[in-house]
Amino acid sequence: MKIIACVKQVPDTETQIKVASDGTSIAQDGIKWVMNPYDEFGVEEALRLKEKFGGEVTVVGLGPKRVTESLRTALAMGADKAVLVTDDALEGSDALAVAKALAAAIKDLEYDLILAGQRGVDDDQGLVGASLAELLGIPHLPVITKLEASEDGKSVKANRPVEGQTLVLEAALPALVTAQKGLNEPRYASLPGIMKAKKKPLEEKSLADLGLDASEFGTGARKLKVIELTPPPERQAGKIVEGESPEEKAAALAKLLHDEAKVI
Amino acid sequence: MAQGVMVIAEQRGGEIHKISNEVTSEGRRLADALGQDLTAVVLGSGVKDKAAGLARYGADKIVAADDPQLENYTADAYVPVLAEIIKANEPAVLLLGASSMGKDLSARLSARLGVGMAQDCVSFAVEDGKLTAVRPIYAGKAYARVTFSDDSLPQMATARPNVLEVNEPDTGRSADVADAAVNLDDGQPKAKVAEVVVDESGKVDLTEADKIVSGGRGIKGPEGFQVLEELAAAVGGSVGASRSAVDAGWRSHTDQVGQTGKVVSPNLYIACGISGAIQHLAGMSTSKVIVAINKDPDAPIFQKADYGVVDDLFKVVPPLTEEVKKVMA
Numbered sequence: 001m002k003i004i005a006c007v008k009q010v011p012d013t014e015t016q017i018k019v020a021s022d023g024t025s026i027a028q029d030g031i032k033w034v035m036n037p038y039d040e041f042g043v044e045e046a047l048r049l050k051e052k053f054g055g056e057v058t059v060v061g062l063g064p065k066r067v068t069e070s071l072r073t074a075l076a077m078g079a080d081k082a083v084l085v086t087d088d089a090l091e092g093s094d095a096l097a098v099a100k101a102l103a104a105a106i107k108d109l110e111y112d113l114i115l116a117g118q119r120g121v122d123d124d125q126g127l128v129g130a131s132l133a134e135l136l137g138i139p140h141l142p143v144i145t146k147l148e149a150s151e152d153g154k155s156v157k158a159n160r161p162v163e164g165q166t167l168v169l170e171a172a173l174p175a176l177v178t179a180q181k182g183l184n185e186p187r188y189a190s191l192p193g194i195m196k197a198k199k200k201p202l203e204e205k206s207l208a209d210l211g212l213d214a215s216e217f218g219t220g221a222r223k224l225k226v227i228e229l230t231p232p233p234e235r236q237a238g239k240i241v242e243g244e245s246p247e248e249k250a251a252a253l254a255k256l257l258h259d260e261a262k263v264i
Numbered sequence: 265m266a267q268g269v270m271v272i273a274e275q276r277g278g279e280i281h282k283i284s285n286e287v288t289s290e291g292r293r294l295a296d297a298l299g300q301d302l303t304a305v306v307l308g309s310g311v312k313d314k315a316a317g318l319a320r321y322g323a324d325k326i327v328a329a330d331d332p333q334l335e336n337y338t339a340d341a342y343v344p345v346l347a348e349i350i351k352a353n354e355p356a357v358l359l360l361g362a363s364s365m366g367k368d369l370s371a372r373l374s375a376r377l378g379v380g381m382a383q384d385c386v387s388f389a390v391e392d393g394k395l396t397a398v399r400p401i402y403a404g405k406a407y408a409r410v411t412f413s414d415d416s417l418p419q420m421a422t423a424r425p426n427v428l429e430v431n432e433p434d435t436g437r438s439a440d441v442a443d444a445a446v447n448l449d450d451g452q453p454k455a456k457v458a459e460v461v462v463d464e465s466g467k468v469d470l471t472e473a474d475k476i477v478s479g480g481r482g483i484k485g486p487e488g489f490q491v492l493e494e495l496a497a498a499v500g501g502s503v504g505a506s507r508s509a510v511d512a513g514w515r516s517h518t519d520q521v522g523q524t525g526k527v528v529s530p531n532l533y534i535a536c537g538i539s540g541a542i543q544h545l546a547g548m549s550t551s552k553v554i555v556a557i558n559k560d561p562d563a564p565i566f567q568k569a570d571y572g573v574v575d576d577l578f579k580v581v582p583p584l585t586e587e588v589k590k591v592m593a
Contacts, residue, residue: 011402013403013522013523013524013542013543014541014542014543016405016542017402017405017406019406026402026406037524038524094380095381096374096375096378096379096380096381099375121402121403121523121524122401122402123401124383124384124399124400124401124402124403124527125381125383126367126371126383127370127371127374127375127381127383129371130339130368130371130372130375131371131372131374131375133372134343134372134375134376135375137452137453138453139340139453139454139455140339140368140372140455141455142339142367142368142371143364143367143368145517145518157458160364161364161518162363162364162365162469163276163363163364163468163469163471163472164462164463164466164467164468164469165460165461165462165463166460166461166463167336167457167459167460167461168457168458168459168460168461169455169456169457169458170455170456170457170458171453171454171455171456172453175453175455180517181517181520181524181525182516182517182518222380222413223378223379223380223412223413223415223416224380224381224382224410224411224412224413224416225380225410225411225412225413226408226409226410227396227409227410227411228408228409229401229406229407229408229409230406230407230409231406231407232400232404232405232406232407232549233407235549235554235567235568235570237566237567237568237569237572238554238569238570238571238572239570239571239572240566240572240573240574241571241572241573246575246576246579246580246583247583249573249575249580250573250580250581250583250584250586250587251583251587253555253571253573253580253584253587254584254587254588254590254591255587255591256571257532257553257555257571257588257591258591258592261532261553261570261571263475263531263532263552263553264475264499264532264588264591264592
């Protein structure tokens with residue numbers, strides 16, 4: 001089975017996010033960059049399928065050169081090769097442009113299955129996976145927590161929890177799935193894995209290499225324009241509910257929620 | 265020329281879903297701001313009568329695509345039908361709910377239409393005749409105000425559930441329901457729904473819950489969540505959990521609130537034994553009223569809480585459940 005796992009690099013979830021002086025982007029200093037947690041589930045699932053069916057896992061990343069680090073992590077986990085779409089002109093691209101560039105990089109590769117995270121924990125758009133499936137003209141099984149490939153490796157079945165129910169989706173391959181937490185527990189890269197990863201192929205592609213017009217990418221070509229970024233609205237610390245005993249505090253709190261906040 | 269506001273309503277099992285009333289109400293406000301009409305679109309099987317009810321929330325016109333193939337949502341069936349409806353109506357603004365369905369549908373539809381898309385927005389406005397929207401990013405650690413390039417039409421966005429104000433239903437209002445053509449034989453490969461497993465617990469999904477009682481490391485184990493279940497039942501809410509509680513295996517990942525879990529905005533969020541790691545705070549900071557119960561007075565969660573109780577949660581929560589029953593009786 002030939003599998004592609006898409007990888008984005010994002011600030012670690014413990015990172016404090018500050019707005020940069022331009023007012024439309026985040027300050028880059030002090031950020032620890034990591035593989036998007038949802039993409040990690042995708043890489044892990046790709047490796048498990050390869051272990052079962054044989055084949056090859058290619059990780060595809062997009063972004064500045066630092067993304068190489070996350071691709072090497074995926075290679076150290078066990079992926080076979082990596083492609084990095086990198087070009088200064090990509091800086092600031094919106095989800096649709098990113099999906100276009102990924103589609104161009106992927107369409108010439110052989111694949112049965114594409115895995116991606118259900119969303120990046122940075123922009124929280126959750127658009128790239130679905131858009132990529134649309135551009136490639138293949139079925140998309142979104143936000144899945146369980147994946148099974150048929151014995152002949154020609155179709156997949158996936159669980160998709162939605163509000164109050166779980167849908168079991170089925171599609172013939174090639175298809176794209178987006179990974180949700182619960183799909184698996186990603187492995188850590190082993191030391192021998194890290195050593196081996198250094199020698200695995202990692203190919204860089206520019207927009208020109210992919211036959212794409214740079215003017216269709218980057219901040220200037222965004223269809224969704226950022227007017228400004230702001231810190232979240234401040235929440236004021238409220239009142240501490242006092243009382244002589246836990247029972248008194250509980251009674252006072254219930255009264256406040258009913259009479260003052262009017263939420264119960 | 266693109267004109268008017270269009271909302272895509274959502275039905276499940278033939279019933280119009282609550283988020284549809286929210287987006288129709290917001291659609292009405294935006295249509296008024298633009299001085300244009302509001303069209304509500306419903307896809308489903310046997311949903312025409314129910315669709316007509318959206319007039320009460322402000323729709324001027326209703327378009328129903330009624331076909332057995334549209335009974336359950338699949339992007340493969342919904343996207344081509346909607347793409348046709350949008351082509352025929354050329355709306356300037358297209359609004360959906362950021363539900364499981366809406367997030368997937370909007371993603372795929374925006375790529376089909378080649379337009380920009382703003383996911384999971386918490387407020388909307390019309391400025392100089394254009395749609396602007398505010399959306400939390402980094403799970404709410406920052407807010408982005410966005411708009412659309414001039415060639416990106418319709419201006420497309422989804423609205424976070426539970427955030428937008430629902431109009432008082434106007435039972436005197438009605439609207440014509442027009443049928444949309446359903447032509448679904450494009451020969452494209454498809455994903456299909458093989459099975460629907462209904463969650464028998466009847467628990468409301470956290471993203472839609474009006475009230476949430478959440479537990480963290482301070483719960484100390486899976487059995488500790490029982491007292492939270494009882495409080496949740498008393499207030500009529502769902503139980504959530506912090507990442508540490510989920511990673512410890514005490515609760516299912518579907519219960520996780522935070523940057524790598526669900527982003528929630530209930531009317532009431534009660535955090536029990538949760539210290540308030542930044543990635544958790546990010547996922548619940550748009551809740552309307554936040555209560556924190558924690559024995560550590562220095563826990564960061566108290567900085568975000570409207571009401572704080574500094575005490576052992578196991579001593580506070582059971583009497584709180586009883587007191588809640590009393591005041592709600």
